[in-house]
Amino acid sequence: MPKDAYTLILEAIDGGLYKPGDRLVESELAERLGVSRTPVREALQRLETQAMLRRDGRSLIVASLDHNQLAELYAVRTELEGLAARLAARHATDEEIRVLRRMVEDDRGLLGGDPRVLSRANRRFHAQIHLASHNRFLVQQLDLVHRSMALMATTSFAAEGRDEVAMGEHDDIVRAIEARDGDAAYVALRSHISQAYETRLRVDAGELKLR
Structure with missing residues (x-):
């Protein structure tokens, strides 16, 4: 069963591909993961809700721990x-x-x-x-x-x-x-x-x- 966008982005963060402070761009992620922008957008919203991502102006970046x-x-x-x-x-x-x-x-x-x-x-x-x-x-x-x-x-x-x-x-x-x-x-x-x-x-x- 193929992995969904949420799992793929989470694995990329866990594997260090995206580090705390890195900006995640919907279009770039869709191209990298080979999926459409809609599931990427939904995955980013879910990760933001879970505090894995945070807002920096209009951008979403990987959160960090104080x-x-x-x-x-x-x-x-x-x-x-x-x-x-x-x-x-x-x-x-x-x-x-x-x-x-x-x-x-x-x-x-x-x-x-x-x-x-x-x-x-x-x-x-x-x-x-x-x-x-x-x-x-x-x-x-x-x-x-x-x-x-x-x-x-x-x-x-x-x-x-x-x-x-x-x-x-x-x-x-x-x-x-x-x-x-x-x-x-x-x-x-x-x-x-x-x-x-x-x-x-x-x-x-x-x-x-x-x-």
């Missing part, structure tokens, strides 16, 4: 991700857990590489935990949170040394899920998100350099 919005987003993400890990430890199938373990092992081969590739691998890992929670309502809320994460101009994986530390944190999370220890999984994933947030704050403050 310091307070970032704090609010991470506060929600920390709790929801922790809950997903707790539920995954209880409800994940053996097959799902083996997939998580394989992801950790495979992603180690990406260390030191392109931060954008690492970021995509990180999203796959977290999405697998969300699915392994076997709670559709939690997955829906996490999808909304991760959609807003696309409004950050850089990934924390671009900070020097963050990739190796993060992979170690992923290993801790999977170990807890493998042990069916919901409390430990909750703590491990909350700590992982907290460290990512702290890294982002240190980058914004100029304390850490980007690769």
